Amino acid sequence: MNRNKSAKRVLPGFGLTLGYTLFYLSIIVLIPLSALVFKTFTLTWEQFWAAISAPRVLASYRLTFGASFLAALVNLVFGLLIAWVLVRYKFPGKKIVDALVDLPFALPTAVAGISLTALLAGNGWVGQYLEPLGIQLAFKPAGIVIALIFIGLPFVVRTVQPVLEDSEKELEEAATCLGATRWQTFTKVILPSITPALLTGFAMAFARAVGEYGSVIFIAGNMPMVSEITPLIIIGKLEQYDYAGATAVAVVMLIISFILLLVINALQAWQRRKS
Amino acid sequence: MNSLKLKTLLASVALAASGMAAAQNSLLNVSYDVAREFYKDYNTAFVAHYKKTTGQDIKIDQSHAGSSAQARAVNDGLAADVVTMNTTTDVQFLADNGVVAKDWAKKFPNDASPTTSTMLFLVRNGNPKNIKDWEDLIKPGVQVIVVNPKTGGNGRYAYLAAWGAVREKGGTEAQAAEFVGKLYKNVPVLAKGGRDATATFLQRNQGDVLITFESEVVSINREFGAGKVDAIYPSVSVVAENPVAVVERTVAKKGTAQLAKAYLDYLYSEEAQEIAAKHAIRPRSEAVLKKYAGTFKPLKQFTVAKYFGSLTEAQKVHFNDGGQFDKLYTPGAK
Numbered sequence: 001m002n003r004n005k006s007a008k009r010v011l012p013g014f015g016l017t018l019g020y021t022l023f024y025l026s027i028i029v030l031i032p033l034s035a036l037v038f039k040t041f042t043l044t045w046e047q048f049w050a051a052i053s054a055p056r057v058l059a060s061y062r063l064t065f066g067a068s069f070l071a072a073l074v075n076l077v078f079g080l081l082i083a084w085v086l087v088r089y090k091f092p093g094k095k096i097v098d099a100l101v102d103l104p105f106a107l108p109t110a111v112a113g114i115s116l117t118a119l120l121a122g123n124g125w126v127g128q129y130l131e132p133l134g135i136q137l138a139f140k141p142a143g144i145v146i147a148l149i150f151i152g153l154p155f156v157v158r159t160v161q162p163v164l165e166d167s168e169k170e171l172e173e174a175a176t177c178l179g180a181t182r183w184q185t186f187t188k189v190i191l192p193s194i195t196p197a198l199l200t201g202f203a204m205a206f207a208r209a210v211g212e213y214g215s216v217i218f219i220a221g222n223m224p225m226v227s228e229i230t231p232l233i234i235i236g237k238l239e240q241y242d243y244a245g246a247t248a249v250a251v252v253m254l255i256i257s258f259i260l261l262l263v264i265n266a267l268q269a270w271q272r273r274k275s
Numbered sequence: 276m277n278s279l280k281l282k283t284l285l286a287s288v289a290l291a292a293s294g295m296a297a298a299q300n301s302l303l304n305v306s307y308d309v310a311r312e313f314y315k316d317y318n319t320a321f322v323a324h325y326k327k328t329t330g331q332d333i334k335i336d337q338s339h340a341g342s343s344a345q346a347r348a349v350n351d352g353l354a355a356d357v358v359t360m361n362t363t364t365d366v367q368f369l370a371d372n373g374v375v376a377k378d379w380a381k382k383f384p385n386d387a388s389p390t391t392s393t394m395l396f397l398v399r400n401g402n403p404k405n406i407k408d409w410e411d412l413i414k415p416g417v418q419v420i421v422v423n424p425k426t427g428g429n430g431r432y433a434y435l436a437a438w439g440a441v442r443e444k445g446g447t448e449a450q451a452a453e454f455v456g457k458l459y460k461n462v463p464v465l466a467k468g469g470r471d472a473t474a475t476f477l478q479r480n481q482g483d484v485l486i487t488f489e490s491e492v493v494s495i496n497r498e499f500g501a502g503k504v505d506a507i508y509p510s511v512s513v514v515a516e517n518p519v520a521v522v523e524r525t526v527a528k529k530g531t532a533q534l535a536k537a538y539l540d541y542l543y544s545e546e547a548q549e550i551a552a553k554h555a556i557r558p559r560s561e562a563v564l565k566k567y568a569g570t571f572k573p574l575k576q577f578t579v580a581k582y583f584g585s586l587t588e589a590q591k592v593h594f595n596d597g598g599q600f601d602k603l604y605t606p607g608a609k
Contacts, residue, residue: 012492056594114474121479122479128486139481205425222423223464232467236425240595254379 024033033254039247042052051245052252055223063141064230065256068209075205079156086157086166103159104150109214111270116147117219133191139221144229147219150208155208156201156249196268203264299530301334302538305355307342307428309469309490310517313554314339314359320550321541325534333534341468342428343368349450349522356526356535361392361488362428363579364586366518379520388516388541389504390556393576394436395492396507397476397485404483408439408509411447412484413457414482421459421474422466424594429469433486434600435589436513438583443511443575456603477503488515489571495553510577 040048043250051057064193104112120127120138127138167190175185213231220227231254237246306314318335325333338345338355346365348353350372358375360366366387369375378385400405404417412419431448437458441451464481466472469491476485477499482508492506524530531539541547548558552567564571583589593599 051596054594117479121481123480136477191609217467218471221463222463223469232426235467236423237349237596239341239426240590241343241347242596245596257441 016098023179025212032237036247036250036254039242040251042244043248047244048248050239051242051248055247056108056228057230057249059231060230061252061256063144064210064253067141067148067229068206068212070151071140071209072147072202074149075152075156076202079153079205080160080198082153083157083160083164087161091228098235101154103154104152107210109151110218113147113218116143116150117200119144121264130218139227140217141220141227143219143221144216144227147215148212150204151215153220156198158202159197159204160194163194166231167193192271193272195271199264199268201273203261206264207237207261209256210253222274291407291497300331300534302531302534303336303338303354304357304359304538305338305345305353305502305522306359306600307345307361309488309494310337310359310361310556311337311339312494313490313551314555316550316554316597318502320341320546321538322545324541324546325537328422335538345400348402349436354529355522355527356529356531357519357521357539359516359517359539360428361517362431362586363388363516363518365428365512367587369522371522372475374522374524375520376523379504382447382516382521383519384543385559386516386518387520389547389559390487390517390540390551391513392517392555392557392560393512394432394486394515395489395512396509397487397492397495397504398483399430400454400503400505402505402507406484406507409437409454409511411473412486413454417461417462418482419458419461419578420464420466420472420485421462422469422472422487424600427466429467429472429488430466431586431589431594432488432513434441434517435579436486438508438593439513439577440511442582443577452599452603459604489557490555493570496602501526508572508574511577562583 018190025071043051076084082101086101090145116126117138120130120143122136122138124138127136130137136275137146171189172185175189213235215231216229217232220229220232222228222232230249234246234249237243237249290319292412304318314337315425322333322335325331338353340348342360342362342365345353346358346360346368347553349358350369356370358366363380363386366375366413367453370377370379373428377384383389396406396412398404398582400499406412406413411417412504413593421433424430434455437455438451442448443455444455465477465591466475469487471486472487473495477495485504489506492504495504519542521532521535521539525537542551543559545560545563548560548563549566552558552563555570557571558564579586579589
């Protein structure tokens with residue numbers, strides 16, 4: 001870091017602000033997380049391994065990460081669509097639609113879970129028409145995905161929206177003038193500029209879904225090996241006063257989530273360099 | 276900050292300070308979910324009783340959530356004066372950590388459980404599947420809603436009741452295991468807690484029969500209207516004790532030991548036993564039990580100690596990871 005660069009900074013006090021940032025992050029994030037790791041130290045390596053690799057626990061990882069990935073993927077596609085509509089079109093009630101997007105942020109997730117279950121169960125508004133067709137959503141893994149789509153929706157919309165708003169229409173017009181088809185304009189002009197934002201939204205929706213508890217347990221049915229999410233395994237262990245076992249599973253989730261977020265970050269950086 | 280906000284802040288600080296001064300006359304009862312209504316009535320009765328006998332005004336706060344979640348909160352520092360739980364393991368956990376007395380079960384009559392409950396079946400109005408006893412639950416096509424024994428005391432008692440019912444009829448341990456395994460094969464949804472199970476059964480219309488606490492039946496009739504469900508008394512079921520204990524750690528600090536003891540003692544009075552009976556919690560008092568014979572239909576009961584030693588041992592053998600429940604119940608495993 002040379003003197004020339006630091007002279008250009010708008011705000012003074014780099015040392016102070018960085019120090020404060022690290023201090024604050026330590027108190028809010030790092031110390032609680034290290035407490036989590038320390039709690040697992042009461043286990044021997046064999047006990048730790050047994051706690052995190054039981055078949056039930058493995059099945060719950062598959063379900064939690066699989067359902068979260070699927071839900072984030074759905075949100076990626078439809079979140080982009082919603083962001084596009086909100087940015088590019090004018091229609092009556094647009095403000096309301098815009099506000100609706102944020103609702104899953106604000107709603108207590110248990111409320112979301114209970115209302116979705118009421119809707120999709122065999123006697124619910126929607127469930128009563130689906131169940132005769134042999135489609136059961138509530139109390140099945142499909143229900144979990146739906147709950148996770150619900151709570152993850154705002155992330156993609158809210159990260160892509162500002163980028164779309166900033167993108168210059170002239171570029172698209174120029175592409176059209178130069179003879180590009182609509183599809184070419186979309187894939188060659190629009191998509192590259194919003195991909196980093198899309199990936200960020202995807203990562204956030206995914207991370208949120210992995211940690212989700214409230215909305216899922218009501219709709220999941222909670223059957224071991226089938227529809228039991230990892231957070232429920234953790235709660236189950238706590239109910240047995242198995243603090244160490246619960247934290248062991250939590251540490252595994254933490255590590256997997258961290259790796260996935262790193263991968264997505266790397267993807268984003270690669271995208272930025274490319275464009 | 277404007278002056279109004281500042282004033283409110285100062286006022287609330289002053290209030291908090293006066294609250295601390297009055298701490299000796301206030302009591303926090305940390306309890307389980309479905310006891311909320313019972314303790315609301317009981318607290319009113321106790322405050323009046325205490326005023327009459329000692330002339331002192333007292334205030335009682337209550338906190339309710341899942342029984343073991345509450346025990347964990349108290350262990351982690353929630354300043355409860357007394358705990359009133361629905362499973363002895365939760366109080367034993369606190370005793371093991373030195374929060375309540377080691378011999379807590381001997382401090383009050385009836386193993387420190389002033390009331391009990393039992394596990395019953397709830398079926399839909401008219402009992403369309405004709406469910407009468409435990410054997411009917413393993414018939415093909417019968418769907419049973421029950422709480423996950425890993426996450427709720429309600430679920431643990433349901434499991435133990437089913438197991439013990441086989442033993443009570445002369446079955447062996449192996450036959451009990453087989454029966455319980457078959458029963459859980461008929462379970463389409465494992466609820467997280469007692470109230471969750473009720474909602475799944477009644478509001479979501481899942482399953483043919485719900486296994487739950489007797490006391491839940493009264494709440495259901497109150498919430499959903501009588502006649503939506505029928506309570507079925509199986510030939511035999513388990514005694515579910517509702518243990519109480521003074522939290523020594525808190526009362527030593529706050530100086531509320533006497534008040535806490537008086538609060539729990541009064542649970543054994545005829546008046547309190549009658550309040551419990553009104554909430555369908557089984558009183559220990561024979562006289563009150565007889566008076567409410569309409570609510571508490573006779574059924575043969577066995578204690579957890581008879582077949583499982585204690586709930587703590589049952590927990591180890593049956594519900595801990597890798598235990599009997601895990602062996603019997605893995606629906607997705609091929």
